[in-house]
Amino acid sequence: MSVRQSLLAILDQGACYGYQVRAEFDHRIGSTWPVNVGQIYSTLDRLVRDGLVDRDESGDDGQTYFEITAAGRTEVAGWLSSPVVRSTSTRDELTIKLALAVTLPGVDIAQVIQVQRAATFRTLQELTRTKNATENPESAEELAWLLVVDSLIFQAEAEVNWLDHSEARLLRASVKPFPLSTEPVRKGRPARSEK
Amino acid sequence: MSVRQSLLAILDQGACYGYQVRAEFDHRIGSTWPVNVGQIYSTLDRLVRDGLVDRDESGDDGQTYFEITAAGRTEVAGWLSSPVVRSTSTRDELTIKLALAVTLPGVDIAQVIQVQRAATFRTLQELTRTKNATENPESAEELAWLLVVDSLIFQAEAEVNWLDHSEARLLRASVKPFPLSTEPVRKGRPARSEK
DNA sequence: ACAGCCATGTAACTTGTTACATGATTTT
DNA sequence: AAAATCATGTAACAAGTTACATGGCTGT
Numbered sequence: 329m330s331v332r333q334s335l336l337a338i339l340d341q342g343a344c345y346g347y348q349v350r351a352e353f354d355h356r357i358g359s360t361w362p363v364n365v366g367q368i369y370s371t372l373d374r375l376v377r378d379g380l381v382d383r384d385e386s387g388d389d390g391q392t393y394f395e396i397t398a399a400g401r402t403e404v405a406g407w408l409s410s411p412v413v414r415s416t417s418t419r420d421e422l423t424i425k426l427a428l429a430v431t432l433p434g435v436d437i438a439q440v441i442q443v444q445r446a447a448t449f450r451t452l453q454e455l456t457r458t459k460n461a462t463e464n465p466e467s468a469e470e471l472a473w474l475l476v477v478d479s480l481i482f483q484a485e486a487e488v489n490w491l492d493h494s495e496a497r498l499l500r501a502s503v504k505p506f507p508l509s510t511e512p513v514r515k516g517r518p519a520r521s522e523k
Numbered sequence: 524m525s526v527r528q529s530l531l532a533i534l535d536q537g538a539c540y541g542y543q544v545r546a547e548f549d550h551r552i553g554s555t556w557p558v559n560v561g562q563i564y565s566t567l568d569r570l571v572r573d574g575l576v577d578r579d580e581s582g583d584d585g586q587t588y589f590e591i592t593a594a595g596r597t598e599v600a601g602w603l604s605s606p607v608v609r610s611t612s613t614r615d616e617l618t619i620k621l622a623l624a625v626t627l628p629g630v631d632i633a634q635v636i637q638v639q640r641a642a643t644f645r646t647l648q649e650l651t652r653t654k655n656a657t658e659n660p661e662s663a664e665e666l667a668w669l670l671v672v673d674s675l676i677f678q679a680e681a682e683v684n685w686l687d688h689s690e691a692r693l694l695r696a697s698v699k700p701f702p703l704s705t706e707p708v709r710k711g712r713p714a715r716s717e718k
Numbered sequence: 719a720c721a722g723c724c725a726t727g728t729a730a731c732t733t734g735t736t737a738c739a740t741g742a743t744t745t746t
Numbered sequence: 747a748a749a750a751t752c753a754t755g756t757a758a759c760a761a762g763t764t765a766c767a768t769g770g771c772t773g774t
Contacts, residue, residue, distance in 0.1 A: 329616065340627075345725080347726075348725095391726090419525050419556050426670055429532075447606030464696065505663045540754090545753095561755080564754065
């Protein structure tokens with residue numbers, strides 16, 4: 329939902345036409361997470377569909393402007409004043425991968441952890457190197473970019489720490505993974521009857 | 524892609540029918556991230572479509588079994604032996620929200636940070652409380668569950684740290700957000716010609 | 719003239735997700 | 747007999763994403 333909400337927040341600053349929305353987004357966020365132009369338009373369509381934005385083609389220039397509605401403003405205000413809940417909702421691929429791997433026989437978890445840590449560590453170094461180019465931001469764009477890079481760094485560090493922690497835990501508690509739960513429960517739908 | 528890959532990894536352990544796959548998944552991961560039964564079947568369909576799994580209805584019981592193919596095994600092996608790349612790909616909603624907010628006039632960033640930190644902190648306490656119930660795992664399921672909880676804790680901690688760090692940075696470097704980039708570039712598509 | 723950017727879209731996908739229909743079997 | 751669970755699916759939709767088509771305008 330981040331693109332959708334971002335575009336709405338941009339339109340909250342004033343009416344824009346599609347390409348302009350893209351420019352505004354790219355200006356602020358795009359250096360790290362660019363967005364395809366096509367997605368701007370499809371997202372705008374959905375915002376119009378949901379009554380959060382109005383399409384305005386009445387201008388004398390050729391551009392199609394998009395203007396936020398009252399409902400849209402409410403939505404933006406709600407988005408900015410309420411926290412993002414990540415833990416419960418979003419399923420994290422790495423977490424699920426490792427958690428699943430420890431329950432499956434025949435998977436070398438130490439190897440999985442090692443490979444991941446090496447990769448994340450490389451990412452971390454890359455990020456740190458990139459970050460050092462721009463310390464002391466002078467514009468809001470630079471500041472925004474720094475925040476994004478910082479976030480990625482903090483997340484990557486947490487990932488490495490979690491991997492270390494998990495590795496230690498695995499060594500400590502050596503429990504055995506288990507195969508598929510014996511036999512199927514064999515209840516409903518046996519001996520398929522013809523329709 | 525985590526559900527898809529997980530189901531494939533489960534099928535790599537042996538052929539299952541749909542409901543059984545669900546049971547296996549729930550057994551291992553489901554306590555924190557349950558999956559809707561319907562999604563099992565649609566995901567299995569897509570795996571069959573992609574040639575990673577074969578549908579087998581030849582059994583004398585009524586169940587429809589799904590068996591991994593050679594290509595499927597290759598896929599699983601590749602998944603387990605290669606790292607998950609998160610930073611570049613996935614767009615993080617909180618990060619984008621804050622980064623965008625600092626560039627937009629009229630947004631009380633201190634407030635946004637404060638609300639988020641309070642929420643994340645509550646999540647963190649909740650997680651810690653939950654975790655303390657099961658220390659020293661005795662089965663692979665408990666271990667998997669602990670890894671998931673640990674991951675959420677590490678991520679939440681990183682989030683709080685990032686928020687603190689960002690707050691300090693904002694105070695230090697007080698740069699001004701900027702409104703929508705002046706006027707549209709007014710190039711292509713002026714004076715829409717009738718079709 | 720032509721390359722390249724401005725500008726708007728559409729069509730075709732992906733995964734994830736839920737709600738619902740349909741039966742059969744087991745349990746109470 | 748009724749409720750719960752087993753089991754298989756389908757239909758519909760959300761959001762994200764990319765590739766492509768179509769023009770007009772700008773600079774060389």
